[in-house]
Amino acid sequence: MAFADTAVQSHVHYRGLRDWLDKVQGMGELLCVNGADWNVEMGSITQMLTEKSNGTAPAILFDEIPGYAKGFRTLYGHFSSIKRVALTLGLPLQHDRKVDIVQRYHQRMQNMKTLPPRFVKDGPVLQNVLEGDKVDVLKFPVPLHHEKDKARYIGTACCVMTQDPDSGWFNLGAYRSQVYDRNTVGCQITEGKHGRIHRDKNFERGKPMKVAIVCGQDPLLFMLASSPLPEISELDIAGGLRGEPIDVIKGPYTGFPIPADAEIVLEGETVPSQVRQEGPFGEWMGYYSDDTQPRPYVNVKTILYRNDPILCCAPQHKPVDETGLLKGVAGAAQIWSALEASGVPEILGVWNHEAGPATRFTVVQIRQRYPGHARQALHIAAACQGGAYAGKWTVVVDEDIDAGELDQVLWAMCTRFDPNVDIDLIQKAWASKRDPLFLPGNFNNRILIDACIPYDMKLKGTFPTVVDVSDDLRGKLRAKFPHIFPPM
Ligand SMILES: Cc1cc2nc3c(=O)[nH]c(=O)nc-3n(C[C@H](O)[C@H](O)[C@H](O)COP(=O)(O)O)c2cc1C
Known part of the structure; x- marks a missing residue:
């Protein structure tokens, strides 16, 4: 299934978060809300607008937050529509299947050359620099995101930048940041x-580690920071996807490459054996299942921020929440790449269902070519780096089942699957303690479901014919009754 070149080409649809917001507003997908409180209101409003929206919820920009100056804003719900995911990745906004976005993203990643960031002398992030006694992370309207959280979290839709002490590469990861006090x-x-x-x-070497927590940035960087990518800097990948380097300044405290147009950046260091009780926090499996325990923290030395800064937020809730599509698309593209890299042919779709969440319910769509093809796809999808973390269900379906459409997947599971022979289990896999059922030692067990037509029946043509309207008749009826079926 090849796309025309233009379909896989990436385009620079926007430059930076503020331009992204303008574009989202132009698409009619931005909601501006004034007067919501930092204390549970913003996170809850977002969840109430998202949970049953089926991929149509707006991005929400909160301003005039009580106790804070006008212009000190927060942004929620970056990726609760597939169009905003496509916008961010520079892909065409129109699609037939949701899975098309994954395929285009995956193909773009295959054809892409990474591009390192470009150092510039100045940038909006240096408009305000707080050091020493001036450092105060609560200068920003940091939310209490969920009703049962014990603390405000400044880092949710964030990029935590760290450097490998051996090879020197910079990683960006979305890792949560609780506020203990001003620094x-x-x-x-x-x-x-x-x-x-x-x-x-x-x-292990007894050394402290410098860290920069970027708490408001180009949504592409947040998306990449929360994706299971190989050991390549997300800054280089973002540059490659864009076809132009990301402008960075040298962080005054860390010396790290800080995106020049970032909204808010905390620079600091974390020191061996300095720990504080961390959590509880409403987590990605949809439970307060989190372990609360002493964890290393960051001493904030410097804060950089733009005028009228936007704190980016993405608290997670019971699915489907604002991160469902983000986690689904990001992981699915990596699984698709791994399947192809392992030589599995005829991959037509990969989708992580938003209610899973993340890679807990992965569906791979194939055109079966040989006996064992389906089982091979299942095991690789469940064990590759993009799919290995905290998975639960992996399902393989035939070419006529759209991997992104749950009703079709359930139909295949109900009619092409025999529990006696079509289940495999993986034990002692890489788990998350956010999983209410994680096993001692932090492992989990998984289930693999082969919901493809048994290969020998497919080969012999003995599996019954599907009751459906043929493509030919659909075309004729669309042409004959355009008032019932307006052109798509
Ligand atoms: C909104 C959001 C919050 C996340 N919070 C955390 C977190 O607190 N800790 C963590 O280890 N991973 C968290 N993740 C998952 C990681 O960002 C993800 O696994 C990513 O691949 C990590 O980057 P890395 O592969 O470079 O380590 C979060 C993901 C999202 C989308």
């Missing part, structure tokens, strides 16, 4: 994540 914030990084590996390497 102390948390940083919860799960085992195996790149920022955690960087921190562990430093701490």
Whole structure:
């Protein structure tokens, strides 16, 4: 299934968060709300507008937050529509299947050359620089996102920048940041994540680690920071996707490459054996299932921010929340790449269902070519780097089932699947303690479902014919009754 060149080409649809907001407003997908409180109101309003929106919720820009100057804003719901995901990735906004966005993103990543950032002398992020006694992270309207959180979290839709002490590459990861006081914030990084590996390497050597927490930025950087990418800086990937380098300034405290148009950046350091109780926080599986325990924190040394700064937020709730599509698309593109890199042919679709969430319910759509093809796709999708973390269900379906349409997937599971032979299990896999059912040692078990027509029946043509309206008749009826079926 090849797209015309123009369809996979990336375009610079916008430059920076503020231009992105203008474009989103032009698309009719921006809601501006004045007067909501930082104390649970903003996160809850976003969830109420998103949970049943089926991919149509707006991005929400909150201003005039009580206790804060007008212009000190927050942004929620970046990616609760597939059009905004496409806008951010520079892909065509129109699509037939949701899965087309994943395919185009995956193809773009395959054809892309990374482009390192370009250092510039100045940028809007340096409009305000707070150091020493002036440092105060509560200068911004940091929300209490969920009713049962114990603290305000400044980092949710953030990019935590760390450097590998061996090779020097810079990672950006979306890792949550609790506020303790004006110059102390948390940083919860799960085992195996790149920022955690960087921190562990430093701490094993008894060394502190510098860190920059970018709390408002180009949505592309947030999307990449929350994607399971290989060990390549997200700044270089963003440059490659755009076809032009990301402008960065040298962070005054860290020396790190800080996006020149970032909204708010906290620079600081984290020190071995300095820990504070972190959590609880409403988490991505949709529960307060989190472990609250002592974790390393960040001593904030410098704050950089633009005039009228926008704090980007993405608290997670019971699905479907504002991060459902983001996590689904980001992980699916990586799984697609891994399947192709492993030589599995005829991949027609990969989708992580938003209610999963993340990679908890992954569907791979294939055109079966040989016995065992479906099982091969299942195991690779569940075990590759993009799909390995905290998965639960992986399902493979045939070419006539749209991987992104849950009703079709359920039909395949109900009519092409035999529980006796079409289930495999994976035990002791990479888990998350946010999973209410994580096992001792932080493992989990997974289920793989082969919902494809049994290959020998497909080959012999003995599987019954599907009851449907043929493409030919659909075309004729569309042409004959345009008032019933307006052109798409
Ligand atoms: C809104 C949001 C919040 C997240 N919070 C955390 C977090 O607190 N800790 C964590 O380890 N991963 C968190 N993640 C997942 C990571 O961002 C994701 O696994 C990403 O791939 C990490 O980057 P890395 O692969 O470079 O380590 C979050 C993802 C999203 C979308």
